[in-house]
Amino acid sequence: MLTFTVRRLILAVPTLLFISLVIFLLLELAPGDPMAQVPLTVPPEVKEKMRQALGLGEPAPIRFWKWLVQFFWIEPQVLVDHIFGTSFSQGDLRVISWQTRSPVMDIVVQRLPQTLSVVGTAYIVAILIALPIGIYSAYRQYSWFDQLGTFVSMVGFSVPPFFSGVLVIVIFSVQLGWFPSIYDTTLKVTDWDSFVKQLQQMVMPVMVLALQITAQLSRFMRASMLDNLNQDYVRTARAKGIGEYTVVMVHVLRNSMIPVVTVIALGIPSIFGGAIITEQVFKVNGIGQLLIGAIQANDLPMVQTLTFIFAVLIVLFNLIADVLYGILDPRIRYD
């Protein structure tokens, strides 16, 4: 298992390098001049100097190498410095955003908590809702509960977040006035009142994100339970005289959880992708909104870094899912 994990970790390096190259080339090959916004009255030689200042003077391979060094060597040093108070990265050039002229990673770190709190809560809520629904609708297959569950998850698949988000805003914040329609990130949780406010503003984004995840997960849970419910070991367990609750919730559930856990792990990066839209709808200033803003402002270093962070998340959680699968299911051995 350890050798497998190590091998997958080593294999992830060329994958990530390739992805970073693809992202770099996409931005490189795109027609579009970062100097397009500069007024025409600026003389050409000044423009040339501005290009140099943005780091655009050198040929593409050198810039790609510089970005790699900055991202994989200097930024970790900055992190170490920040944690331990050392000064490894003193004087090194970091990845600088063209919009704000400050290091990209600093902005990402500022934005990350908002995204993580909304997305993370949504994911946990979705798991807590989806698993019982999946278990019960498999146990009572073709009952009205199962039919309803199928329908609701079909709807959850089909209603895009930019519509469900707008719909809940229209219903709950415009018509009923229960929740605020805009996520206020300056809110500090200090006492009970502000905590309630925080809860109120989180309800709708979490609901919208959780609906999608629940739809997928409950279907998966149901299918996985159905696969296991007719197995011989279940009959054996019943024949031994074990109670129905123990049979379903211990014997069957533990075996059914194996594929579901990997699906949960695989879904985490795609949730970050889906959160881009949800963040836009509810004006949560997380990394999704940062990306949209950066794309609109033609801030290439920011776009490159953010897209790459999404890619790292995907590769990382694919790895985690594979390893988890091997750990949870002793029948699967990769060696």
Place this chain on the structure above:
Amino acid sequence: MTDAAKDTKLEHSSAQTELAAPPRSQWRDIWDQFKSHRGALFGSCLFFVIVLGVVIGPFVYWNDATFVPTGRDFITLRDMRPIYHGLWDGSAKMDWAYPLGTDNLGRDTLARLMFGGRVSLAVGMAAMILALLLGSLIGVMAGYFKKLDGLLMRLTDLFLALPLLPMILVAAVLFRESLSKAIGPEGGVFVLIVCLIGITSWMPTARIVRGDVLAIKEREFVLAARSIGTKPGNIITRHILPNVMSPIMVSATLGIATAIITESALSFLGFGFPPDFPTWGRLLNDAVDRMTLFPERVVWPGILISLTVLSVNYLGDGLRDALDPRIRGR
């Protein structure tokens, strides 16, 4: 005609039906299974109605999607409410000539919905076809030719590891200008979005097709075809492709659904079609600013997107059951 003659004739005909009870064709079986899936039947009917309404609607409907009234008409015709609004608010501004009302520029909402639906569905179908072609090509190549398998499957894995939505957004912005100049503002964006969605959604199809091709390649009829000297190209088109049609068709239906959602998401984020060229996502995006006053302008495009995707999903669900011979018998 005497009774005897009638009897013999009856007997004759019944004997004939017994003898000539035709062997049930595969498509008949598939149709029977499909019919028994109520959701699928409902979904296909709904999808058919939506496509029909969007394609034929503009020819029948009396208002023009691009007509913008000017002068006094602009004031009288703008911000009209839908006619059902009169049920609870009789004083609202409405007109039977504009069943779903008009927007803030006085353009008819229903006509724009039909027009937007055409674009959305066209993008969905075109992107789906592109993704299917790419996916089937790569899947068949990887499954049939052992030498290409490793390379093509690594490529598929790499594409699956790419953060697709951010990259689509980036590419949509970066390539828009040059394509618009080359083909024209609407055509350029159409080609761009179709290509982007197609290029980023072929991977599941390729994987499924490869798996099936790998299994079918080892069957006796392929061996027989090869032993009489059929060339690989002919084996693929005559013997293998017809046998992998069912997974391809299922991923086609699901592909339309994801393509429509992606296109709407792009338009919603403001990276899609220009504002005077509405799609459902774009209409939704435009209406969000005024949703407190005119919720119907948000709700209608949203409902249409959701219904289309829902019906296509149910259609795919039913197709999967109907095309799978292991389920069909039951």
